[in-house]
Amino acid sequence: MPTPSATPVSPACAGAPATRATAPPVSPAAVGRALADLRAHAPLVHCLTNHVVAHWTANVLLAVGAQPTMVDNVEEAGPSARRADALLINLGTPQESTTAATAHAVAAAERAGTPWVLDPVGVGGLVWRTRTALDLLARHRPTIVRGNASEVLALRGGAGGRGPESVDDVATAIPAADALAREHAAVVAVSGATDFLTDGARALRLANGTPLLTRITGGGCALGALMAAFSAVTPDPLLAATAATATLTVAAEHAAARSTGPGSFAVALLDDLAALTPTSASDQVRLEAQR
Amino acid sequence: MPTPSATPVSPACAGAPATRATAPPVSPAAVGRALADLRAHAPLVHCLTNHVVAHWTANVLLAVGAQPTMVDNVEEAGPSARRADALLINLGTPQESTTAATAHAVAAAERAGTPWVLDPVGVGGLVWRTRTALDLLARHRPTIVRGNASEVLALRGGAGGRGPESVDDVATAIPAADALAREHAAVVAVSGATDFLTDGARALRLANGTPLLTRITGGGCALGALMAAFSAVTPDPLLAATAATATLTVAAEHAAARSTGPGSFAVALLDDLAALTPTSASDQVRLEAQR
Amino acid sequence: MPTPSATPVSPACAGAPATRATAPPVSPAAVGRALADLRAHAPLVHCLTNHVVAHWTANVLLAVGAQPTMVDNVEEAGPSARRADALLINLGTPQESTTAATAHAVAAAERAGTPWVLDPVGVGGLVWRTRTALDLLARHRPTIVRGNASEVLALRGGAGGRGPESVDDVATAIPAADALAREHAAVVAVSGATDFLTDGARALRLANGTPLLTRITGGGCALGALMAAFSAVTPDPLLAATAATATLTVAAEHAAARSTGPGSFAVALLDDLAALTPTSASDQVRLEAQR
Incomplete structure (x- = not known):
């Protein structure tokens, strides 16, 4: 397993000094500390997510050490968000x-100063949700936006994927992600074989994971929920998004190593999210500065 | 594993005679017989439950030997409840x-004389569902009310938990549970590390289980569904609630012994619910009289 | 494991020549090729299915090599169906x-010439969904109708089951299935211990499977989704329905052999759907001509 400084880096910005190019803006040690903080605080994460992954998402949050609440009706969504430590909109x-x-x-989360994550599943190809996502971005400021490359491109006018899967490479979405991040003062996380995360000024790549994450439903949705959980325990949204990605993908590597297919992988992933230590997370995360 | 009579008991009512204090009002043998009856009759349990645990709940009912039906629309909920052997409202x-x-x-269940269980998830902290629960209790008579300590307290005016988890101890909720049981002529079951069950006159504690039940979504929701299933095969609601709690928590102990985390525990729990014998249930349940 | 030609066959139509009675209208080799085609094309399957099995269904489709999309709102269901390779209505x-x-x-699927599957869960016993199913059959032409015996009988005026399980034998539903198939120019698949599939002219039985498929929620629902996926990769709906049934039931036999109950069976089934080779499917499927 390469250490971050030993990993070849292709700086997106050729003029950046060499030292900035090799030190990622979030350190592996900070990732480990964030996981320890999450376990210590057990944040209450209010999830307004799709019904396909609701059960899975709640189990992911419980496994990692957070507390889920899944209230999604008009009467109670505001009060529930107000008392939660973080909010997920999927x-x-x-x-x-x-x-x-x-x-x-x-609206309740923003009034309370509560961090929230936007996971714009399937935007671009479908008009209604695209309008909803753009309207949310126009009126509010998410702490983190997480999507695959096609979804991030769609938030800047791209066509989106055909289904929930991306049809674009992560690298293609980097300019859109940077622009989105600057425009909305949010962290934008582009999920893929290598993850790209940016707050518009600082950016990094994360190279953990396994293809099995694309063979189960809700790999990306779980990541959005974990980003919400971590945003409750650190004031740095780029650290929150990075720690969530590291936690999911390092645990996924552990799970893949002892799985015989997608069914046993999903089960093992919950076990390994619960078992992952801060030390393993910081030792095994593969972070690279992007610029 | 202590036998019930060997377990130290602190009688809630100091004036109660010693023999009543040591013999629980439901016997382990009756628990075993109820499980055998459930397997023999395979009752049809109509579940109006939350979408997060619907799949899990149906699988729990199938595993134990009951038949789930999950119809939750206005057109069909009445007819479905009318033909079912028991009803769960979560x-x-x-x-x-x-x-x-x-x-x-x-309404359909009560007209048909069908037992029904109320699981008031999250009441207290959220206004709408609290009003719904209180309205149901004002107009109807559930056979069993199952909740955690905060939820049971909330039905008597308490503040409720912050999320779906309890912020109160089971012991704190005993007076509220007894009062609720007498007021509504229902069994009230308070779930926690030790479960408390009362019909207002008879009360008992049940000391099985594992902390892993709190690391998966729907442990309590599954318990409510099992109580509905058992209420279809015995006319004694206190036995139904006790047998359901025993079945879930004894199977959970078996599952915990061979699990490596919350994911494998949930899988093993379904297997162990299917494998649990009436003899194991009666031999391993730890019942104590409460007064 | 008997080869198809070695299996005793009771021809439904006594006047059929002996050679037609012993050679099923879909060959095991064609089943294997259909599975290879599904893996090669990874069809996008739009599922409008019940919320109980949505997560399970999406995972089954991903495991076998298809791509699920689960959009179920009025605004986006048409556009989503239009771009999908197949549609499931459950x-x-x-x-x-x-x-x-x-x-x-x-409507969008039919305008686009996209195959679609109707899974009329629970029709007969419940009025609203029965009217919906009959209305769909009156106005549209599904590629495949899949149900248990009680559901298929209910589409011809039968009373239906009491819950989601059948109260009728597969054999009882054969005349209704044949009549439905001819009337709607659709394949009708009757699921049970032995499956019966007919397009009104050709018919066959499939004798794979395990009772564990009835101890988990969504065994039949998964089959409907797989039929949609296969209908995207073959122009012969009888082959699509047969290949889907073979894939699910052969994988289920593999999973049952290494399971300790319904929980571990469901996990193993996802693994074995992913691991099943076209050769195993064609070697192990037990097809019999019906007439």
């Missing part, structure tokens, strides 16, 4: 009622 | 439509 | 909104 299977609940939850 | 993720369906299902 | 937990979305999706 647009996977919107209905009229849950979309209205989303608006209440986001 | 308020975890209410929507307008499912709340309306709940009212139809409860 | 009536397990209808709501007003998803029923409206179903109508849009079916």
Whole structure:
């Protein structure tokens, strides 16, 4: 396993000094500390997510040491978001009622100063959710936006994927991610074989993971939920997004090593999210500065 | 594993005679017989439950030997409840439509003399579901009410938990549980590290289980569903609630012994619910009289 | 394991020549080729299914090598169906909104020439979904209709089951299945211990499987989704339905052989769906001509 400084880096910005190019803006040690903080605080994460992954997402949060709450009706979404430590908005299977609940939850979270994550599943190809996502971005400021390359491109006018999977490479979405991050003062995380994370000024890549994460439903959705959980325990959204990605993908590497297919992988992933130590997370995460 | 009579008991009512204090009002043998009856009758359990645990709940019921049906629309909830052997109402993720369906299902169940269980997930902290739960209790008579300590306290005016987890000890909720049971002529079951069950006159504690039940989503929701299933095969609701708790928590002990984390525990729990014999249930349940 | 030609066959049509009676209208080799084609094309399958099995269904499709998309709102169901390679309509937990979305999706699929599968879960016993199913059959032409015996009988005026399980034998539903198939120019698949599949002219039985498929939620629902996936890669709907049934039931036999109960069976089934080779599918499927 390469250490971060031993990993070849292709700086996106050729003029950047060599020292900035080789030291990622988030350190592996900070990732480990964030995981320890999450376990110590067990943040309450309010998830307005799609019904396909609701059970899985709640189990991921419990496994890692957070507390999920999944209230998605108009009456209670605002009050629930107000008392939570973080909020996740995932647009996977919107209905009229849950979309209205989303608006209440986001408004309540922002009034309370609570961090929130936008996971714009499937935007671009489908008009309604794309309008919802753009409207949220126009009126509010998410702490973190997480999507695959096609989804991030779609938030800047791209066509999106055909289904929930990306049809674009992570590298293709880097300019859009940087622009989005600067425009909305948010961290933007582009998920893929190598993850790209940026806050518009600082950027990094994360090279952990396994293809099995694409053979189960809700790998990306779980990542969005973990980003919300970590955003409750650190004031640095880039650290939160990085620690969440590291936690999921390092645990996924452990799980893949003892799985015989996607079913046993999903089970092992929950076990390994619970078993992952801060030391393993910081030792095994493969971070690279992007510029 | 202590036998019930060897377990130290602190009688809640100091004036109670010694013999009543040491013999629980439900016997381990009756628990075993109830499980055998459930397997023999395979009751059809109509679940109006939250969408997060719907799949899990149906699998728990199938594993133990019952038949689930999960109809939650306004048009069909009444007819479905009418033909079922028992009904579960779980308020975890209410929507307008499912709340309306709940009212139809409860009315149909009561007209048919069908037992029903109320699981008031998250009441207290959230206004809408609290009103729904109190309204159901004002107009109808559930066979069993199951909740954690905070939820049971909230039905008597308490503040409730912050999320779906309890912030109160089971012991704190005993007076509220007894009062609720007497007021509504229902069994009230307070879930926790030690479970407390009362019908207002008879009360007992059950000391099985594993902390892993709190690391997966829907441990309590599964318990409510099992109580509905058992209420279809015994006329004594206190036995139904006790047998359900024993079945889940003894199977959970078996599952915990061969699990490596919350993911493998949930899988093993389904296997062990299917494998649990009436003899193991009666031999391993740890019942204590409460007064 | 008997080869198809060695299996005793009771021809439904006594006048059929002996050679037709012993050679099933779909060959094991064609089943294997269909699985290879599915893996090669990874079809996008749009599922409008019940919320109980949505997560499970998506994982089954990913495991076998297809791509799920689960959009079920009125705004996006039509556009999503239009771009998908196949569509699944499963009536397990209808709501007003998803029923409206179903109508849009079916219309869009038919306009695009996209194959679609109707899984009429629970029809007969429940009025609303029965009307929805009959209305879909009156206005549209599904590629495949899949149900248990009670559901297939209910589409011809039968009473249906009491819950989601069948109360009728597969054999009892054969005349209704044949009549439905001819009337709607569709393949009708009756699921049970032995599966019966017919396009009104050709018919066959498939004798793989395990009782564990009835001890987990969504065995039948997964089969409907797989039929949709296979219908995207072959122009012969009888082959699509047969290949889907073979894939699920042969993988289920593999999974049952290494499971200790319903929980571990469901996990192993996902692994074995991913691991199943076209050669294993064609070697192990037990097909018999019906007439």
